Each structure stands twice: as C-alpha cells, then as structure tokens.
Amino acid sequence: MIQVTKAKDPLGFYALVISFDCDPKRKDSLILAVREELHKLQKEGVIQEELDKFISEESRKYELQAKSNQFWLSYLKGQWDKKESLDQFLKYPHLLKTIHLKEINKYCHS
Structure with missing residues (x-):
C-alpha cells in the first residue's frame, strides 16, 4: 500500500x-x-499512461467515497478539527484535471 x-x-x-x-x-x-x-x-519520471491510470483510479475512488456516510462523517470531523474548509473534497475532481505530466516529472527529477 x-x-x-x-x-x-x-x-x-x-x-x-x-x-x-x-x-x-x-x-x-x-x-x-x-x-x-x-x-x-x-x-x-512518469509516463502519460501511468498518470491517466492514477487520475482514473482517483476519480473512481472519489465517486465511491462520495456515496459513503462513513466517509462523510470522518471527512467532516477531520476538516472541523483542523479548522479547514468543508468544501475541499468537492474541489478534488477539478484538482485532478490540473495535474500535468511535465510538472510531476519536474518534481521526480529534483
């Protein structure tokens, strides 16, 4: 894992x-x-196929988590305890779309 x-x-x-x-x-x-x-x-570095697979798996995980009451209970409690915005999870699909191979490989090589 x-x-x-x-x-x-x-x-x-x-x-x-x-x-x-x-x-x-x-x-x-x-x-x-x-x-x-x-x-x-x-x-x-990373190849585009690996990045696409990661984004696909993360998108699927997001969809499953969004349907789980246990997830929401844990998420909301964690956000509240850390005094962080409650809507961060809702922004995750957009965040996944902003991931670019060039940026990832820049960090891999540093």
Missing part, C-alpha cells in the same frame, strides 16, 4: 509511506525492489 500524508501541526510536513505484508524472509528483497522503483521513478 502506498499512502501520502500531510500534517500541519506541530510542524508542517509531507510523508510517503510504502508498506506491504510479506514473508519475513522476503523483506530485504522487497525493500530493494521498492528502492529500485523509486530510483527508476526519479531517473525516468
């Missing part, structure tokens, strides 16, 4: 967490494989 996290308090930061279940004997080889993929991403 890959998860991206951001936090404001106590210090602002972003984190990328990669986790997986595996046989403990395979741990080192899987860690090496993840590192190789991250290095490849940094060196070669």
